[in-house]
Each structure stands twice: as structure tokens, then as C-alpha cells.
Amino acid sequence: MNGKIFSVAPMMDWTDRHCRAFHRTLTRRALLYTEMVTAQAILHGDRPRLLGFDPVEQPVALQLGGSDPAMLAKAARIGEDYGYDEINLNVGCPSDRVQSGRFGACLMLEPQLVAESMAAMIAAVSVPVTLKCRIGVDDQDPETSLFTLVDACAAAGVTTVAVHARKAWLQGLSPKENRDVPPLDYPLVYRLKRERPTLTVIINGGIADLDQTEAHLEHVDGVMLGRAAYHDPGLLGEVDRRLFGEGGDVDPATAVEAYRPYLAARLAEGISLASMTRHMLGLFAGQPGARAWRRVLTTGSVKAGAGLEVLDLALDQLAQAATRIEAAA
Template sequence: MTTICEQSADTGFSPYTSGKVFAVAPMIDWTDTFCRRFHRLLTRHALLYTEMIVADAILHGKRDKLLSYDASENPLALQLGGSDPVKLAEAARIALDYGYDEINLNVGCPSDRVQAGTFGACLMREPETVEACVKALKAVSSVAVTVKCRIGVDDQQPEAVLPDFLRRMTGAGADAIWIHARKAWLQGLSPKENREIPPLDYDLVHAMKRENPDVFLGINGGIASMEAVRAHLAVMDGVMVGRAAYNNATLLTTVDSAVYGETARPVDWDGVRDAMMEHAARHIAEGGRLVHLTRHMVGLFQAYPGARRFRQILSADATRPGAGPDIIAAAFAAVDIDAGPKQAA
């Protein structure tokens, strides 16, 4: 059973008070509690995010199902969706009892569902609404309140829109702003296309940081390697990685040393395997299915000998009726971990 984290929301912990930050981006249908437990086995310090949860769902839905998580997942941020300051504040007040380390407002998702609710990336056109939402969240929150945005939408000129947006957010009290360095097109592009087609403008985001040296600004979008992470951190306060961290989860094993300065050490792969098997056994005993966990593990061991067989086992065998934790053991056994990843030619 997913447990309610026992960490108090009043501990004063903030991901933004101890230097540079590496975060795994919130991703709908991907960064659920099973994904986050897996990622936490690979990195102790990376900031993890929930999927976006709409404020109305918290107010009227099954709160424990939406907000409960395993205590191992902290530091963990809750991403909220919505545009009503009163509803967002009440949703945050409820969520804080679950021990989240941050409340993040989604101002970047371009999906049809989000547009129908007039929030997400649509709010880039209504900075005064976002400003009111941040103020309302700050009024009830004992943890960091942050915003994740785009550089603009549709025909907006990012070099004109973004500086004003940042001024409003910091004036409202936002503790950090994560910027996806692409526009979003609200019509004509799917959410997937909105992650790939609009050109990245890292230079603009870097310029915003230089113009706002005292504001925590993080960058997101198209960052796929630890070399790129380090390059951005030379300018920015934080780097947020999404698909690359999910599809090549081995990247996360380098975060603690490369970003947080820990001494590099070999990964305890047996420990990762055993922990996921334990999570799986508990979940299955409560009526769940193995694939709920293993679908998040398929991207591990890219370029390792045996990686293809690893993916096959987790993609096929784990979906069969009655599949148990032994499937995870079989998948790990298929990989020559000691050989390490093959170097690209």
C-alpha cells in the first residue's frame, strides 16, 4: 500500500536552499508513485515531482489515492493544475498534510484537457491570474511555492513576454521558476509535438538568469545528458530533465556525484533489484499488477550488454497474468552489469 509520508510539512526543508538543483520533470501518466520509488533508488538527492493533479480533483475526489505516496520519495514536489486562486489554495492546504516539500503550479502543459479547463500553458496569456494564484498559494503554504512555465505561447514574443512574467511571479513571492525553453502552440500541435517541434531557446532562458541573479531559475527542455546538465548549471540554478531521465534511467545514477558533490561510488544494483521486488510483492499482495512498476524500469541499462533482453522481459513477461517479482530478478540477470555500457562509436 502506498503510504502517507510521515515527514512534517513544517520541517522547514526546501530544495532551494542548498545550491544547485537537479529535478525529474512532472510527466502525466509517467511520474506516478511507482516511478518515483524507482527513481529514488537511483538518486538520493534529485528533486522528484508528482504528475499534475488538478485542484478540483483534490477538493472533490479521493484524496488519499491522489496524494498518498511512499515516504522514500522525498524530496518530493506536488504539481497542481488550476487557475482559481481559492481552489488552489485549499488544495494546497489539504496536500500539505501529506508532507510534500514543494507546491508547484503548472503553467506549461498544452494538452486539450488542460486548455478546456483554462489552465496550464493557457495561463501564459493571463499572467495576472498566475500572479493571484501564487499569492494565494504562498498565503497557505509552509513550503516552497514554485511555477513551471513556457517561454510563451502561440504568437507571443518570448523576449517581451517572459521578463514581465518573471517579474510578476517573483513579486507574488514564487520561490523558484522552472522554465521550459520552448513556446507552446495551443492549436495545431499535440502535447508530444509541443515537446519537440517549437525550437528551444536556451539563450533567452540563460539571459533571464543573468538579468535575475537573485531569483532561482531552472531550465527544462531537450536536456539529455549529464554533460548538458553541467553546462546549463554553469549558468542556471537548476536543471529539470524529463523524457531523458525516464527513457534512460541510468542517467540518474550520476546525479548525486555530478550535481550534489557526493563521492562517486558503484551502484548497488542488487539493492535496486531487491527493493523493486519488495515493492512489487507488496503491490501484488494488495491486488495490483507487476506491470504497474516494471513499465517504469524498461529504460534502465541502455547500451549495456543484455539490455534488449532486459526490455523484452519487462515489456512482455511482466504483463502476463500472475506475473510476480521473480520477473524483475530474471530481467536483471539478463544484463551483464559488470561490463558497463558500450561506448558509442
């Protein structure tokens, strides 16, 4: 399975630089993604804030939003200059804000524009340029819309596509509902790989754990895990061994210790503890004492001047709660 790809999906408000640095303590092999950043923001905004990242996060991909080929090409070049290992175009986000800006899932309706955008970015950079899309939007026939978009982009030079295996409903469903309500169609993504065998196809959407990941990898080249990886990050500690045959598992306590130097460095820069530890709340999910861990981190990290002592207290409360639970069993 060494030729396979595993990644943590780009997720707005979640996969920021602190989240990625934390996830990297659990897996060396996973490809990590930024939150979506619009090309316009990169061209006109605070680039160090939008694009800055710690080298410990690599390999890391920059996900762009936009529909102007020239702007996307410039933004891609800036991203490459910042050191990103891949540039990805978002053609899957269904939010109203994204639609009003003419990017995200609504671009499923404009496959030629997407292809022109991909061609412009490919010409602008030397790192891989990839696509993340849905299988269709609204009343589109997915068997037509997915293949039309992918074929147009392949003709423009795209070799890798990540497919969220459900439609996006642009009218009548919230972004949250769009993650759950439209039915998943994994067989259609499998078919895309069968009928376009030279294309690297990564599947995304509703995948809950590494057992399901391994099952999907029998049909496609890669798996992208989103909410499951965020809410139960401990599963990332098994990725390198189970999917790539490398090393042993990384247990949650080891990940906490590995993250500690990063936390200390950012605290010294004035970054709040809560903005970093919020990504760790699910680390001990399903284990004795997990509730105590979450409680201490949630309440302690938001206090003025909170530092690493909160982490130590959370670990201590976790251990004490686990001891009590085991003694009562």
C-alpha cells in the first residue's frame, strides 16, 4: 500500500497552522491542507498571516478559492514561494459566501472555467496543482457533471483529483447540511478511477475510520479524511503503520509531548493557548478520563496568561480520572 495517498481534508476554521502542527505529531506521512484561502485575499491581504506556516507541518498543501485564472495563477505562485508542496483549487465548498464570490461548488457548473484556471496555475508553478470537487450540484446528473469536469481539467494538465462523493445543494441546504444530507455515491468515484486509470483519484466524504479508509484504498489511489480525523485525532497515530507500513503507532501522550515545544514557541510569540489546544480536545476520545481532559483544556486555556501548566493539569486530571474509572470497573 506504499503508493497510496492519505490526507487530512481542508476544513474552514479547523485546519489552521496550529491544527496542522498538532496533526503532524501523530503522522509523518499524511498530506495536510490549509483552510481555503481566496486568491483575492492572498493578492491584497496580510500574506504572512494567511500563508505563514511552520516547516514542521510539511508536506502541506495550500487550498485556493477563486475563479479568475490570472489571479489564481498569481496566488499559486505566491503559495509556491512560501514553500507549499501542492496547490489545490476548491470546487466543492457550498457556502453562500463562496457562491457570491463565484468560487467553490458553484464552479461545478462552469467546467471550462475551472479547466482554464487549472491550466493557468499549472503554468505558473512547478509544484503539483490538484483539484477538489463534488460529484455535482443541485439538479446536475453526477455521472455527467463529475466526468465532464474531471475530463476538462485532465485535458488542462491535472493529474490528481480529490472527490467529495456527494452532491452539493446550493439552494435550501446549509453548509453543515451539505456535509450530511445529500447521499454519498462512492461507486461513482470508484468508476471514475476505473475509467480514467491514469488519473490519481482521492476519495472524500463520510469516511469514519481507518478500517473504511483501507476498504476505499482497494478501489482508489487515496483517501482524504475530514471530521473524523479532527474529532478523533488519535486515529492519525495509526496511519503511518497501517497504511504505509512504517514504524509503530504514536500514542496520544507521546503526541502531547511532541506538540509541547511548538506550543511553547507560539506562546512566547503571544499566541493564545486556547487557539492551539482547541484542536487537541478529541485526542483521548473513547479513553478513560477523556472528559476530564476536555474539561480542563476548555476551561483553563481561555484564562488570561494560560500556559503549559494547563496542559500538565489536563494530563494529571486525565490520569486521575482514568485511575478512578478503572478502580470502579
